[in-house]
Amino acid sequence: xxxxxxxxxxxxxxxxxxxxxxxxxxxxxxxxxxxxxxxxxxxxxxxxxxxxxxxxxxxxxxxxxxxxxxxxxxxxxxxxxxxxxxxxxxxxxxxxxxxxxxxxxxxxxxxxxxxxxxxxxxxxxxxxxxxxxxxxxxxxxxxxxxxxxxxxxxxxxxxxxxxxxxxxxxxxxxxxxxxxxxxxxxxxxxxxxxxxxxxxxxxxxxxxxxxxxxxxxxxxxxxxxxxxxxxxxxxxxxxxxxxxxxxxxxxxxxxxxxxxxxxxxxxxxxxxxxxxxxxxxxxxxxxxxxxx
Amino acid sequence: xxxxxxxxxxxxxxxxxxxxxxxxxxxxxxxxxxxxxxxxxxxxxxxxxxxxxxxxxxxxxxxxxxxxxxxxxxxxxxxxxxxxxxxxxxxxxxxxxxxxxxxxxxxxxxxxxxxxxxxxxxxxxxxxxxxxxxxxxxxxxxxxxxxxxxxxxxxxxxxxxxxxxxxxxxxxxxxxxxxxxxxxxxxxxxxxxxxxxxxxxxxxxxxxxxxxxxxxxxxxxxxxxxxxxxxxxxxxxxxxxxxxxxxxxxxxxxxxxxxxxxxxxxxxxxxxxxxxxxxxxxxxxxxxxxxxxxxxxxxxxxxxxxxxxxxxxxxxxxxxxxxxxxxxxxxxxxxxxxxxxxxxxxxxxxxxxxxxxxxxxxxxxxxxxxxxxxxxxxxxxxxxxxxxxxxxxxxxxxxxxxxxxxxxxxxxxxxxxxxxxxxxxxxxxxxxxxxxxxxxxxxxxxxxxxxxxxxxxxxxxxxxxxxxxxxxxxxxxxxxxxxxxxxxxxxxxxx
Numbered sequence: 025x026x027x028x029x030x031x032x033x034x035x036x037x038x039x040x041x042x043x044x045x046x047x048x049x050x051x052x053x054x055x056x057x058x059x060x061x062x063x064x065x066x067x068x069x070x071x072x073x074x075x076x077x078x079x080x081x082x083x084x085x086x087x088x089x090x091x092x093x094x095x096x097x098x099x100x101x102x103x104x105x106x107x108x109x110x111x112x113x114x115x116x117x118x119x120x121x122x123x124x125x126x127x128x129x130x131x132x133x134x135x136x137x138x139x140x141x142x143x144x145x146x147x148x149x150x151x152x153x154x155x156x157x158x159x160x161x162x163x164x165x166x167x168x169x170x171x172x173x174x175x176x177x178x179x180x181x182x183x184x185x186x187x188x189x190x191x192x193x194x195x196x197x198x199x200x201x202x203x204x205x206x207x208x209x210x211x212x213x214x215x216x217x218x219x220x221x222x223x224x225x226x227x228x229x230x231x232x233x234x235x236x237x238x239x240x241x242x243x244x245x246x247x248x249x250x251x252x253x254x255x256x257x258x259x260x261x262x263x264x265x266x267x268x269x270x271x272x273x274x275x276x277x278x279x280x281x282x283x284x285x286x287x288x289x290x291x292x293x294x295x296x297x298x299x300x301x302x303x304x305x306x307x308x309x310x311x312x313x314x315x316x
Numbered sequence: 317x318x319x320x321x322x323x324x325x326x327x328x329x330x331x332x333x334x335x336x337x338x339x340x341x342x343x344x345x346x347x348x349x350x351x352x353x354x355x356x357x358x359x360x361x362x363x364x365x366x367x368x369x370x371x372x373x374x375x376x377x378x379x380x381x382x383x384x385x386x387x388x389x390x391x392x393x394x395x396x397x398x399x400x401x402x403x404x405x406x407x408x409x410x411x412x413x414x415x416x417x418x419x420x421x422x423x424x425x426x427x428x429x430x431x432x433x434x435x436x437x438x439x440x441x442x443x444x445x446x447x448x449x450x451x452x453x454x455x456x457x458x459x460x461x462x463x464x465x466x467x468x469x470x471x472x473x474x475x476x477x478x479x480x481x482x483x484x485x486x487x488x489x490x491x492x493x494x495x496x497x498x499x500x501x502x503x504x505x506x507x508x509x510x511x512x513x514x515x516x517x518x519x520x521x522x523x524x525x526x527x528x529x530x531x532x533x534x535x536x537x538x539x540x541x542x543x544x545x546x547x548x549x550x551x552x553x554x555x556x557x558x559x560x561x562x563x564x565x566x567x568x569x570x571x572x573x574x575x576x577x578x579x580x581x582x583x584x585x586x587x588x589x590x591x592x593x594x595x596x597x598x599x600x601x602x603x604x605x606x607x608x609x610x611x612x613x614x615x616x617x618x619x620x621x622x623x624x625x626x627x628x629x630x631x632x633x634x635x636x637x638x639x640x641x642x643x644x645x646x647x648x649x650x651x652x653x654x655x656x657x658x659x660x661x662x663x664x665x666x667x668x669x670x671x672x673x674x675x676x677x678x679x680x681x682x683x684x685x686x687x688x689x690x691x692x693x694x695x696x697x698x699x700x701x702x703x704x705x706x707x708x709x710x711x712x713x714x715x716x717x718x719x720x721x722x723x724x725x726x727x728x729x730x731x732x733x734x735x736x737x738x739x740x741x742x743x744x745x746x747x748x749x750x751x752x753x754x755x756x757x758x759x760x761x762x763x764x765x766x767x768x769x770x771x772x773x774x775x776x777x778x779x780x781x782x783x784x785x786x787x788x789x790x791x792x793x794x795x796x797x798x799x800x801x802x803x804x805x806x807x808x809x810x811x
Contacts, residue, residue, distance in 0.1 A: 078687035083728045120629045121687050122637075286637070 025267065027250045029053040030275040031158070031190060031210065031237035034092065035073075035081055041240075041247045042088035048251035052091040052287055054279060055081060056129045056158050059101045061242050070098070070111040074118050082123065086290050093285065095128035095158050096121075103142035104134070112145060119153040123286055125279040126150070128158025129190070132169045135162065140176070147180035155282050156186045158208075161196070170196040174203045186281055188235055193217055194225060201229050206278050210239035211249035219249070219256035226257065231269050235278060323597055324563055326387050328353030328572030329586050330534070331362050332394075335579040339363065339377070343384055345583055349590050353387040355534070355572035356432075358423055359394030365422050374429040381430070389474075389532050389570050390427045390435045392420060407440020408458050409451045409482045416440075420462045428469040433570055434531045435466070436474045436505040439483035439492075451482045456495050459502070467501050474531035476505035479513045479543040486515065486525045493529070503531025507574060508558045509538030509545055519553060523561045533562065533571035535593070545575050547585055548592040556596040556603075563600065595642070606635045606658045613662050617669065628662065628682055628690055631655045637689070649729050650765045656692040656734065663697020664704055672709030679712070683719045688728055695723055695734035699767070702739040713743050720744055724752050732756060733765035741768040750777045753802070754784060763798045778802055 027049040034042070034055050045053070055077055057070075064070060077094040085092035096118040102108040118124060127150040130143050150157040159177070162169040170189065177187050189200045190208030193216065200207050207229065210216045216239075226234060238249040246252075254267045279285055329351050334342040339362040346354055358365045367373060381388055395403035398415045406413045420437055427435045442451045459475070466473050475489050483489050489504050496502065504526045508519045515522040523530065535558070537551035538544060548555055562571060573589045575582075609631065616623045632655035639648030640657045652660075663682070666675055683694040698716045701708055708716070716739050723735035736752045744752065753766055754777070763769055781802035785795045 075687070079691075080688075080726070080728065083688060083730070117625065117629075117685060120626055122629070122632050122689060123687075283633075 025049040025251075025254055025264075025271075026051050027254065027271045028275040029237055029247070029250050030188075030235045030279065031056055031208065031239050032247060033058060033239070033241035034085065035076065036242035037240060037247060039084070039088070042085060042090060045247055046088050046090055048248050049254075050090060050250065052093070052275075052285075053085070054093045054095060054125055054158075054275070056095040056126075057097050058099050058129050058160075058241070063105065064102055065105075065107055067108065067111045067114065070108065071114060074114075078118070078121055078123065089290055091286055091290065093123045093125045093279065095126040096124055097128050097130045097146055097158075098142050099129055100131050100133035100139050100143070100160060100162075104136055104138045109138070109142065112142065115146070116149060116153070119149060119155060123284055124155070125282040125284045126156040126158045126188075127153070129160040130157060131160040131173055131189075132162045133160075135165065135169060135172065143173075143176055144180065147177065147182050150186065151181035155284075156188065156278060157182060159187055159189045159205075161189060161191045163191075166191075166193070167195050170199060174199060174205070177203070177205065188278060190235075190237070191216055191239070194221065197225055197229055201233065206233045206235055206274075208235045208237060210237050211246075211253050212239065213244055213246050213249075215244075219253045220260075222253055223256050223260035223262070226262070226270070227260070231262075231266050231274070233274070233278075234270055235274050236270055321601065323559070323593075325533075325567050326352035326570045327535075327590065327593055328355050328387065328389070328570045329589070330355040330357060330391060330572050330574045330576065332357040332391065333573065333575040333578055333585070334582045335361055337579075337582060340380065343380060343386060345586060347384040347386065349586050350594075351586070351590065352385065353389070353433075353570040353572060354381070355389045355391050355436075355532075355570065355574070356430075357391040357394055358419075358426065359397035363426075365397075365419065365426060370426075371429070374426060378430050387570050388430050388432045389572065390423050390430070390432045392423050392435065392437045393576075404438075404440055408437075409440045409442050409446070409454050411443065411446070411454075413454065413458055417458050417461060421465050424462065424466045424469055424471045424473075427471045432471070434472040434474045434503065434505075436476050436532050437462075438476045438478045439481050441480060442482045448482075452492070452495060455482070455492055459492070460496060463496070463499055463501050467499075471501075472503055472531055473501055474503045474505040476507065476532070476534075477510065477514070478507075479510055484514050486522045490525070490529075503529050505532040505534065506530060507534035507536065508553055508555075509534070509536040509551065509574070510543070512538050512540045512552045513543050519558045520561045523558065523565060527565060530562075530565065530567055530569070532569060533567070534574035535571050535589075536574045545577060547575060547578065548589060555592060556599045559593070559596050560600040560603070598638075599642070602636055602638060602654050606654055609634045609658055610661050610665075613658075614665055617662075617665075621669075624678070625682065625685065628659055628686065628693065631659050631662075631693065632689055644764075649733050650762055652692055652696055652730070652734060653689070655689055656696050656730075659690065659693025660696030660700050663694060664700035666697075667701055667704060672711045675709075676711035676715035679719065680715045683722070688731060691723065692730055692734045694719060695731065695737065695739070698739035699734075699737035702737075702742045708743075717743055721748065724748065724755065727759070729759050729761050732759065733761055736766045738767045741766075741772060746772070746774070746776075750774075750780060753777060754780050757781070757784065757796050757798050757802075760796060763801065773802060 029050055032053050074096055082092040098111050127146050130146045132139050159173055184204035188206035188208045191210045192207050197207050209222050236253050238247050240247040254271050257267050329346050331342055399405040406416045408416055423435045477483050477485050477489050493502055506522055506526050511519040511522045537546040537548045537553045539551045578585050613627050635654050635658050637653045637655050639645050640654055641651045645651045679694055683691050720735045720740055723731040732755055781799045785799045788795045
């Protein structure tokens with residue numbers, strides 16, 4: 025079983041998680057730029073974070089046989105801090121980078137005028153760079169926030185088929201589907217959505233344009249929720265090909281709209297070493313290195 | 317990255333490398349392995365040109381070739397077909413050659429029946445005592461006779477220069493053609509292995525010399541010292557260069573693997589040969605895409621210097637991210653990727669475009685604002701600059717040292733390896749250079765990444781390596797081989 029996690033914050037996770045992800049079938053993932061838990065106080069803090077997503081984190085993932093992609097954005101929460109907002113001027117250059125597959129996470133946290141402004145501007149950037157957008161829906165006021173999100177998308181230059189609206193549940197999945205956007209579901213221990221409820225939602229709304237992610241980060245979360253969802257789907261009457269559609273093909277189709285997905289196998293990656301000391305596969309001897 | 321184009325010519329395999337298999341099995345195996353052609357050697361064991369039921373055999377063979385979608389060329393190099401004691405006798409340059417001419421006429425008939433691409437033949441070895449002029453006259457008369465017959469049948473002939481034979485080089489074959497009045501029906505067969513033995517300008521030179529007259533190609537490896545057909549990788553032939561040259565010539569015919577002494581391992585070698593040829597073709601395509609990107613990039617920069625960051629960011633999408641030297645470095649850590657390489661070449665080009673201070677600021681900005689692949693590109697570019705000009709201007713050196721130091725602080729193997737190249741060899745101070753080398757060993761990266769290792773390694777580095785080895789041994793861990801290289805080197809330097 026091959027899995028593509030379309031939303032996971034690996035910066036907050038350990039190498040053991042990478043090894044476990046690989047073992048569970050994850051071969052590719054997308055790490056959206058988001059809040060770090062501790063608020064940022066300046067633009068430079070974003071720059072180092074973005075560089076880390078495209079540098080160190082991608083390298084770390086490659087050591088475990090996983091293709092790492094990123095989305096770049098000013099997140100809704102920090103769009104409210106005037107010290108952070110100027111990062112919007114730096115974002116365009118990141119949107120041209122390899123493996124940047126969307127603008128995100130954008131959207132609403134508290135639905136303030138500042139959030140409106142950053143959201144609208146970044147949807148324009150997505151259209152300008154021909155990139156999809158990953159839209160976060162608020163934890164509070166989710167249904168109202170989702171409605172306003174869809175209104176803003178409707179008025180933006182970006183087609184709804186280029187947008188995933190994430191962290192959906194029973195109350196708002198339908199309106200997202202009707203708007204022609206992709207439905208994102210974050211499977212969490214206890215909170216946002218669990219495997220059983222997700223299976224019921226898939227039975228109701230179908231597997232088309234449905235994305236399932238673990239959204240694992242520094243909070244209570246589980247990077248293996250994609251794999252457990254796959255099992256729950258099989259147990260819940262879906263076929264192997266349905267599982268592949270939701271957990272691989274859909275994310276490939278959605279982010280593939282960026283033209284930036286890199287899915288060829290990582291050169292020289294040896295499966296046998298995925299769980300162990302990672303950085304040794306380059307060949308540590310002159311003789312081995314020189315072998316023609 | 318654009319989809320690689322398929323090979324413009326057909327890859328075949330010679331049946332003389334499959335003498336332990338019946339012909340139907342050979343054809344099926346080749347088809348299964350992705351071959352698009354077969355070079356069929358007449359005679360034992362596959363197709364007896366004197367068989368009483370030849371016509372029927374040719375009919376069924378033609379339909380089988382159609383079913384398997386295989387093109388065919390006729391080869392006439394059966395060793396003992398005409399003389400059971402002396403191979404390849406009688407030859408066209410012998411005093412008496414009626415049997416050879418008769419055989420070639422028959423080969424033409426067979427080629428016509430099979431709708432083959434051509435009949436390939438060779439001159440043979442001039443017998444002792446015969447003058448070169450008599451050799452030419454014998455060839456002219458006899459080839460002319462076969463040509464007349466072939467013209468009537470609409471069959472193309474292709475003369476193959478062979479090391480040690482009267483017609484030994486492409487130049488000899490062209491001379492014969494001139495003597496015959498440049499007949500349309502006579503082309504050339506070139507064996508790329510032969511080229512490293514006898515052709516003054518090598519594989520590429522010989523293929524270009526044959527040019528539009530190229531009617532048939534044989535593919536194999538060979539060492540320059542001996543006319544012995546070898547599997548790819550065992551000799552000195554640059555297969556990628558040969559394929560690139562054929563593509564450049566717009567060659568559309570058959571290029572068939574020629575391994576007449578390897579029938580014992582034929583299925584395996586046919587599979588391996590196909591893999592090598594496909595990899596070589598991918599390499600050719602990647603090289604072409606890289607060159608094109610570089611030329612277009614230079615043109616865009618000339619028109620708009622502000623295009624640089626955008627160009628730099630998107631290089632990998634245009635030229636690919638595969639390792640630059642996949643055979644020696646399958647992970648691309650030691651020598652970088654194709655994308656790293658073209659970015660480096662673009663940085664090298666900046667030296668011709670801007671004054672030193674601007675170049676220094678530009679490379680710093682490309683590095684600071686780049687992702688890891690762009691940063692590797694800048695580091696490779698610094699190496700290319702150091703190689704292009706022995707004394708780089710001071711601002712460029714200062715920027716390069718700053719960038720190199722930053723890369724060496726990271727734990728990304730690709731960045732550290734790229735930082736240990738020619739620029740570091742030329743400009744990094746000894747302390748930091750030693751730490752770069754030790755860091756590579758520590759990270760398990762081969763020291764082939766280091767430029768001028770032997771020139772700059774010193775006793776202090778040997779001491780550091782010895783301490784590192786002792787620490788690893790104390791922990792019960794293995795010591796990377798390259799540590800021993802550093803230790804050994806120091807030992808040989810002792811007074």
